[in-house]
Amino acid sequence: MTDTKPTLPQRPFFSSGPCAKPPVWDASKLDSRSLGRSHRSKIGKARLAYCIDLMREVLNLPDTHRIGIVPGSDTGAYEMAMWTMLGARPVTTLAWESFGEGWVTDAVKQLKIDPTVMRADYGEIPDLSAVDWSHDVLFTWNGTTSGVRVPGADWIPDDREGLSFADATSAVFAQDIDWTKVDVATFSWQKAMGGEGAHGVLILGPRAVERLESYTPEWPLPKVFRMTKGGKLIEGIFKGETINTPSMLAVEDAIFSLEWAKSIGGAAEMKRRANANAAALDTIVQDRAWLGHLVVDPAIRSNTSVCLTVEGADAAFIKSFAKLLEDEGAAYDIAGYRDAPPGLRIWCGATVDTADIEALGPWLDYAWNALKA
Structure with missing residues (x-):
């Protein structure tokens, strides 16, 4: 091993959430007119509505779908959808990583709706052709902790009876999403946009709105989950009039x-x-025998939260590997998710520059050689 160290990435931010800021980001560039003002003020409501309009434009979201800014990040948005809409018909939950398992836990232990559960190990995906679409179906479009994504939307039928609930937090702004196949979608700004946490985005298609206006669940709903009043959708939520203070x-x-x-x-x-x-x-x-993809099949491999295997590595080795690179200022937060098999997880979303990914390669070698020695 040589003592010469590789050239550092310009921006070593490879965390899978919160993710790297856009390359041109600077706090001094943020518009400050709404800061210190009420979100109910004219400027506050205007900026919230503008944010929603921008999300619609950048995502190419059709006018048929509503966009709301809600509390609790992606988790809050997804649970908001589950608590308000599930129970009207049978439910199937798909899980191939930790967040999908979280929705299984909510459905089984909290809502107690006895769903059909279809699971796959980390790096794999269930048989999507076996999904019963007379059910409401819950899934992650891109499993952030496993690096597995669905291979498009062809497996979702146009004539489905149930609703499709897509946790799309690490898929939007990076992968093709056929919005005609999505009844409910959620994400948070902290992933592919490189935004801040705590706020979620809830997207509702017309079939989801119909469910909300025609069905009342048997369990109580906390205030932050309530989207209807008198059997009608509270439209203000989807025009920037947030349920709680953003x-x-x-x-x-x-x-x-x-x-x-x-x-x-x-x-x-x-x-x-x-x-x-x-x-x-x-x-x-591909250039390193000691590295591999956790997701072997490229058709279901994420292009954002890419999960890698490291030859012979256990959790302690990965912790030391990630710490060495962090101490060197070469890569931050690249250890795999705590519930995933030991390995690396490197964010490749659009706010990362390709040159920094390329600069990371020699540093992975550096850490590997240092720890193996």
């Missing part, structure tokens, strides 16, 4: 990221950047 600083940060995404070419360019990053990381993996 952080206007987080909103302005989200607006900055969305304006950046729009300026570079929108969702298509965001996807291209993520694909380029994932391809650069794949080249690094």
